[in-house]
Amino acid sequence: MKILHVCSEFYPLLKTGGLADVLGALPQAQNQIGLDARILLPAYPAMMAGIPNTQIVAEFDNFAGHIILRYGQYNGVGxxxxxxxxxxxxxxxxxxxxxxxxxxxxxxxxxxxxxxGAELATGLDSWWRAEVVHAHDWHAGLCAAYLFNKGRPAKSIFTIHNLAYQGQFSYHHLYEIGLPSGMFHVDGLELYGQISYLKAGLFYSDAVTAVSPTYAEEITTPEFAYGLQGLLGGLKAENRLVGILNGVDETIWHPSCDSYIAHRYKLKSLTGKKKNKAALQAYFNLPQEERALTFVMITRLTEQKGVDLLIESADEIVKQGGQLMILGSGAPHLEDGIRHLAETYPQNIAVKIGYDEALSHLMVAGGDVILVPSRFEPCGLTQLYGLQYGTLPLVRKTGGLADTVVNSTSETIKNRSATGFVFDQATPEALRQSLQQAFLLWQKPRSWSMVRSDAMKQDFSWRKAAAEYFALYQRL
Structure with a gap:
């Protein structure tokens, strides 16, 4: 089966968020189970530099000007x-x-x-023709609309990675992008008087997926649907909306083979984790105390990620003698807020504004708890990395966080299902109570070791997701 993934980011060549990680791993996992999955991307400078050996497949002129379509391979994926x-x-x-x-x-x-993307289902490449066009997020949302306008020559899937970003543009652009005005109405491209690329993907695709089962449920409610609850609720009723959880690329994110960390480790031999913790504390110039409970957070600094909740409750970490290290960038007022924390508590809290891939790996490997207190989270990958590395996730119960982390209670610890810490309400008080819960478990080393061991045994590999997508393609 020939699958074309249409997207705008691709790890490791160009990444602004988790979308790139997904596209860097899913097609490869699909090829490993016998599919023929390829990727379509804009030729950004980073893409051209990373895939230098390409051949010209087609050359044409359309509404966007003179275009050359090239083909190459990266890590065995076309x-x-x-x-x-x-x-x-x-x-x-x-x-x-x-x-x-x-x-x-x-x-x-x-x-x-x-x-x-639509043209590659109609013979733009004379040697290869997509049977399923799998578009990702609003950037690729018009794929399904173009396929519809061509008489649906291939099946189409649209995956929502984050419904908050909708790609809305003025109606008058419709005449510049080669779609008929008859498609601009409520049963089509129109959303609040504008063209919505995301709505196009939802409306015209044969099936829609969200990146976790809970997020697929949440986006049918007014709180999470951004005005699209009617359409999404209809898709759910028609069995056209499903949740398929993202996975972890174990060739990049696994403590036994992580190329970014100096001290690799595995479940039965955790000495390397202690060494990574010391290296992490040294990097951030914090006291190298093995018994200090170390919290890490790697995130975009936005309200969505609950950064403001942490700013208001971080004194709990200091009060109990813990450490907090934050890596990220984003809203200026939140950058200022976490800088102020580090200035106020220099022995307990440290911050790096920006993004650093190597440091993010060291933080996941060296931390004890990874913080993901998001207001909403379609899937989340950092909590999955935390589970893989035995760095217990502390998360809010939403989206993929709810699907992947089990709260540590006396009952769940006893039945060996506990894998982290989960709180319900998006308030500083609820986060503070969850931080206190982490400190209580930390004071019981045997229980902590049990939960950490059970966390590291979880299987969130891309193999599972690839098989679920294959089943969906077959159903279509």
Missing amino acids: VYLIDAPHLYHREGNPYHDIYYNDYGDNYKRFALLGWV
Whole structure:
């Protein structure tokens, strides 16, 4: 079965979030179970540099100008690159400039991505034709609309990685992207008077997936649906909306083979974890105390991620003699807030503003608890990394966090299902109580070791997700 993934990010060549990690792992896992999965991406500078040996598949002119379609391979996976320098040759973030202003031609840049995705199901590559077009997030949402306009030559899947980002553009752009005006209505592309690329993916696809079962349920409610609860509720009723949990790429994120950490370890030999903790404390210039409960957080600094909740409750960590290390960037007021914490408690809290891939691996390997107190979280990957590395996740009960972490209570510890700490309400008080719960368990080393061991035994590999997607493709 020939599968084309259409997306805008790809780990390790270009990453702004978890979407890149998914596309860096899922197609490879699918190929390992006998599918022929390929990827379509814009030819950003990072993509061209990372996949230098390409051949020209097609050359054409359309609404977006003169386009060259290239094909190459990366880690054994076939990759198509849309070579259009006037649209994609921009360094840095693929969506906005250095001032965080969205590019004014994003409507055209990502319409082209969807258009080429549909064309690869109709013979644009004379040697390979997609049977299933699997589009990811709003950037690829128009894929299904173009396929619909062509008479549905292939089956289409749309995966929601984050419903909060919808790709909305002015109606007048419809005439510039090669779609008929008849598709602009409530049963089509229109959302609140604008074109919604995300809604196009939802409405026109044969099936829609969310990146966790709980998130698939949540997005049918007004709280999480951003005005799309009617459409999503209808998809659920028709059995066209399903939740498939993301996985972990064990070739990159596993303590026994992690190339970023100096001290590798495994479940039956955790000496390396202690050494990584000491190295992490040294990196952040915090006291190298093995018995200090160490919390780590690697995140975009936004309210969605609950950073404000942590700022208001972090004094609990200090009060109990713990340590907190944060890596991330984002909203200026939250950056200022965590800097102030580090300045106020220099012996307990340290911060690095920005992103550092190697440091993120050391933090997951060296921490005792990884914090993910999100207000909403479609799937979440950092808590999965934490489980893999025996760094117990402390999470809010939402989305994929609810699906992957079991709260440590006397009962769950006894029946060996506990894997971390879970709180319900998105309040500083609830987070504070969960922090206290972590300290209580830390004071019982035997119980802590049991929970850590059970956490490390969890299986969230991409093999499981690949098999679930295959079953969905077959159903279609």
